[in-house]
Amino acid sequence: MKKLTVVISESPGKDPRKRELEANILAALVGQPDVAVSVVPHLYDLNEDHAGALFLRSVNGPLLVLAWLYPRGIHWTLDRLGVKGRVGQTQLKRASDEDDKNDGGKDDKPRLGAANAPARTIWSLDFQDGDTAEAHVQEIIRVAAQVKAAVKLSAAEAVPVAISSPPIQNLKSKIGNPPARRWYPVIDYSRCANCMECVDFCLFGVYGVDDAGRILVESADNCRKGCPACSRVCPENAIVFPMHRTPALAGAPGTKPGDLKLDLSQLFGAPSALDLADKERDAELVKDGREAVGPPKRQPCCDLRPKDALDKLMDALDGERL
Amino acid sequence: MAGELVFMMGNFRAVFPADRRYAANHTWARTESGGAVRFGLSAYAARLLQEVYFLEWSMDAGATVREKDEIGAIESAKANAALYAPMAGIIARFNDAAMADPSIINKDGYGDGWLFEMSGDASGTMDAPAYVAHLEASWAKAQALLKGQLR
Ligand code: SF4
Numbered sequence: 001m002k003k004l005t006v007v008i009s010e011s012p013g014k015d016p017r018k019r020e021l022e023a024n025i026l027a028a029l030v031g032q033p034d035v036a037v038s039v040v041p042h043l044y045d046l047n048e049d050h051a052g053a054l055f056l057r058s059v060n061g062p063l064l065v066l067a068w069l070y071p072r073g074i075h076w077t078l079d080r081l082g083v084k085g086r087v088g089q090t091q092l093k094r095a096s097d098e099d100d101k102n103d104g105g106k107d108d109k110p111r112l113g114a115a116n117a118p119a120r121t122i123w124s125l126d127f128q129d130g131d132t133a134e135a136h137v138q139e140i141i142r143v144a145a146q147v148k149a150a151v152k153l154s155a156a157e158a159v160p161v162a163i164s165s166p167p168i169q170n171l172k173s174k175i176g177n178p179p180a181r182r183w184y185p186v187i188d189y190s191r192c193a194n195c196m197e198c199v200d201f202c203l204f205g206v207y208g209v210d211d212a213g214r215i216l217v218e219s220a221d222n223c224r225k226g227c228p229a230c231s232r233v234c235p236e237n238a239i240v241f242p243m244h245r246t247p248a249l250a251g252a253p254g255t256k257p258g259d260l261k262l263d264l265s266q267l268f269g270a271p272s273a274l275d276l277a278d279k280e281r282d283a284e285l286v287k288d289g290r291e292a293v294g295p296p297k298r299q300p301c302c303d304l305r306p307k308d309a310l311d312k313l314m315d316a317l318d319g320e321r322l
Numbered sequence: 323m324a325g326e327l328v329f330m331m332g333n334f335r336a337v338f339p340a341d342r343r344y345a346a347n348h349t350w351a352r353t354e355s356g357g358a359v360r361f362g363l364s365a366y367a368a369r370l371l372q373e374v375y376f377l378e379w380s381m382d383a384g385a386t387v388r389e390k391d392e393i394g395a396i397e398s399a400k401a402n403a404a405l406y407a408p409m410a411g412i413i414a415r416f417n418d419a420a421m422a423d424p425s426i427i428n429k430d431g432y433g434d435g436w437l438f439e440m441s442g443d444a445s446g447t448m449d450a451p452a453y454v455a456h457l458e459a460s461w462a463k464a465q466a467l468l469k470g471q472l473r
């Protein structure tokens with residue numbers, strides 16, 4: 001019988017309340033017949049050959065990952081590690097979130113989509129979406145029951161016989177040691193339109209293009225710690241910094257194009273997101289001993305009519321919607 | 323009408339009294355009898371924000387600010403925005419009534435729903451016709467988007 005593999009990704013810090021929630025969920029899941037549970041260090045900090053990443057890649061059946069990241073951050077961090085699948089629908093929500101059904105752009109623009117994603121499903125649960133272990137455990141059991149029912153329905157086909165069952169873990173110890181903290185962008189390919197703005201913008205060589213011409217985060221660790229600049233220039237809001245303190249940059253639900261509460265700050269005289277991005281990048285260049293490059297040719301110098309605050313606002317919105 | 327100008331935001335009639343001046347960041351400015359310049363949101367800004375339910379100032383009265391310094395934040399059901407100083411000077415006082423009940427900004431934005439008073443040089447502001455021309459110049463672009471963004 002196929003089980004749901006549940007992987008708990010630990011919090012990066014030592015916050016005892018977080019550790020307690022993790023431990024309580026783990027304890028409750030260990031006795032469950034339909035789930036196989038394992039623990040890895042903080043997902044975002046894993047690099048491709050960390051034992052935790054190897055383990056995650058070895059799971060080719062249905063997978064549920066619980067981490068201290070927004071679900072969108074979890075899904076695309078996994079994708080980046082080569083752990084791919086369809087987005088599973090979950091029912092836990094932060095109290096403040098409303099409706100986040102739609103996970104792609106609303107228009108007809110072609111999106112890249114995940115490369116080589118198999119038909120299996122990956123559910124991503126954010127620890128912060130429930131205060132109590134019970135809420136998470138219930139949701140996990142709901143998903144496990146769904147998996148079990150689906151397996152029964154399609155018992156004969158669909159499920160390859162040779163599925164490698166995950167190695168049995170000693171529950172007291174997690175897989176691999178906690179790695180060093182990392183900082184890098186993660187691309188949400190369900191939104192990315194492969195426009196290459198990010199490659200042109202980042203002057204630290206973080207982005208690259210694969211053989212098929214798809215944008216990718218090639219040299220993640222070249223990214224400047226704390227810098228989120230390129231996520232502000234991405235017209236599709238496809239660049240996620242899962243650990244950024246601004247929810248919209250960290251992949252919070254409800255922050256897809258057109259779904260944000262309007263930010264009218266520009267209307268009242270704020271620097272635009274693009275100006276902010278240039279400033280952030282310049283600060284990183286200077287820290288690196290290089291020269292600031294300032295705003296690019298984005299607004300051509302021949303455009304003499306001074307842009308007013310509202311124009312800038314509309315540009316920003318334009319960029320977000322189209 | 324003589325005393326005011328109208329700018330149509332779609333079907334919405336945004337009215338701008340001609341008895342005061344306007345800053346590019348969509349606030350109106352009027353010099354009070356004591357010499358202080360009183361600021362509030364123009365009908366254009368109020369319409370974009372819609373029902374305001376939260377208003378906060380990040381400084382105390384008496385603070386000296388440069389033009390465009392961030393001075394506070396405003397939130398409505400539809401939008402968030404930081405607020406910026408429309409000119410350089412000293413923030414003399416905030417409108418307690420608007421703090422206590424921000425909905426007054428929508429109800430009486432040109433009167434009791436004013437935001438703050440400053441002392442400083444307001445000569446960088448525009449008169450009502452110039453402000454409306456400024457809105458007209460940017461509206462074509464705004465229109466399509468606002469229809470999608472705001473109901
Ligand atoms: S800027 Fe955004 S949409 Fe364009 S290629 Fe980069 S991630 Fe994709």
Ligand code: SF4
Binds near residue numbers: 205
């Ligand atoms: S955050 Fe900065 S350094 Fe990192 S990829 Fe983006 S632009 Fe480059």
